[in-house]
Amino acid sequence: LMAMLDEAGFTSVVATDCDQTYERYLRPGDRLHQSATIESVSEEKSTALGAGHFITTRSDYHDQHGDLVGSMRFRILKFRPKPKPDPEAPARPPRPRPSLTQDNAFWFEGARQRQLLIQRCASCGLLRHPPRPMCSACRSLGWDTVEASGRGHLHSFVVNHHPRAPAFDYPLVVALVDLEEGTRLVSNLVDVEPAEVKVGMPLEVSFVRFGDDLTLPQFRPA
Ligand SMILES: [Zn+2]
Incomplete structure (x- = not known):
């Protein structure tokens, strides 16, 4: 049988x-x-x-x-086993896209134009990140943006090995970067061996394209 x-x-x-x-x-x-x-x-x-x-x-x-x-x-x-996926098909899924909201869309649009933007309170001038609707100092809902220099230093980091999401390259350095303007953001480090990464090292922004619709600020040693 x-x-x-x-x-x-x-x-x-x-x-x-x-x-x-x-x-x-x-x-x-x-x-x-x-x-x-x-x-x-x-x-x-x-x-x-x-x-x-x-x-x-x-x-x-x-x-x-x-x-x-x-x-x-x-x-x-x-x-009868199903046919294997087409070997010509893309081998990896694209990097996950951000969830855009009316609060954060300006930041990703700026990144797409290779600008690292920081939200600024229109009333008291306090800079803030991540983007949000209200100033934590004066409760103003008015805001505009300034373009960051792109320079900063490494506040902290982890080197991610597992679990591996297929859209990313590993080991993946996930960094907390302090910009010289004073705000802090989460990003990845590029052009550096994980073993060379040191807290406090000077960094500069490097815009990386992930397909037609996504450009993200990453950081490399300055
Ligand atoms: Zn304010």
Whole structure:
């Protein structure tokens, strides 16, 4: 039966369920005999794994007196594996896109134009990041932006090894960067070996494109 299904292209197998019934405990010295029966073979079914046939077999175990001591019903799916993904298709998903809101859209639009912007309170002039609607000092809702010099230093960092998201290169240096204007942002470091990264090292912005619609400020040693 298995060879027939293999020949028909149903070459993969997965166990689906198993029921066991015990009639009595076994004792040392029992001599058991097993007999197997194919109980059923289903029509071809489509499953998430691929099209295939469910095969139910029953194994009966008898003792030396011919009495049934236990049986097992075992069901497998013999299926035709789905074709592998097209090797020409892009090997990795794109870098995740930011969730744009009316508060942060200006910042990502600035990055797309290779400008590192900082939000500034229109009333008291306090700089703030990440973008938000209200000034924490004077509660003004008015704001504009200034363009950062792009210079700063490394406040802290982690070197990420696991878990690996396929859109990123590893090891991935995730950095907290203090800009010389005084605000702090989360970014990645580029053009540096993870072992060379030191807290306090001077950094400068480097705009990196991730496809047509996303450019992000990253930082490299200055
Ligand atoms: Zn303010």
